[in-house]
Amino acid sequence: MKTTFRLPAQIASSVAVAAQKASSFAIGAMILLGAGMAQPAQAQTQATEPVQMTQPDAQSLRVRINNPAQQKASMQVIDLNTNQTLLNETYRTPAYGTRLQFNGLPAGRYAVLCRVGANRYRYTVDVAAPQAGATSIAVRETTTRRVETGLATAAL
Incomplete structure (x- = not known):
């Protein structure tokens, strides 16, 4: 040693x-x-948003809804040309995700409405068919209404 x-x-x-x-x-x-x-501050802000929408390709949307409080949540897809509801889902799961395919729909305007508790999100989807069999979409968020919960006091 x-x-x-x-x-x-x-x-x-x-x-x-x-x-x-x-x-x-x-x-x-x-x-x-x-x-x-x-850098993570931006990612952290995005992760706390209840509704996240991404467009993975020219014909579809990916919707993710974060609902850790398991409030009543719903998603609707409405044809704005005919006011017909194409999809209506309600759930109370902590997280939900789906991929909406618009390639089988005729050209026109559609609304994707999401609600988580009292918060509402509305996205307008413009579906265009420049060639037969080819569909492309353009998405924009038109309305976001967030309800802040808090204690209100009034003094006389």
Whole structure:
């Protein structure tokens, strides 16, 4: 068995080197942490939105609804040309997702209505068929109504 002994001067110099390395590591960690904290704020904001809509291709929409409180939630798709309801779903699950395919529908305007508790979201979908068999859609959010719950007080 080999044992090494260090003199007090060697211990002091190794402690100084270790402190210098720790200091540079701490500075590097703060820089990385600061750079990392600047980006997730946007992702965190998006993740807290109850309704998220993405368009994975030219003919469909992906709808994700986050409902951790399991409030009453619903989604409707309405043909705005005829006012006919094409889809009407109600549920109370903590999370729900679906892919809406618009390629089988005639050209025109459609509304996707989502409700989570008292909050309402409305998206207008314009379906165009530039060629027979080819469908493309354009989506825009037309209305978002969020109801903030809180305690109201009045003083006379």
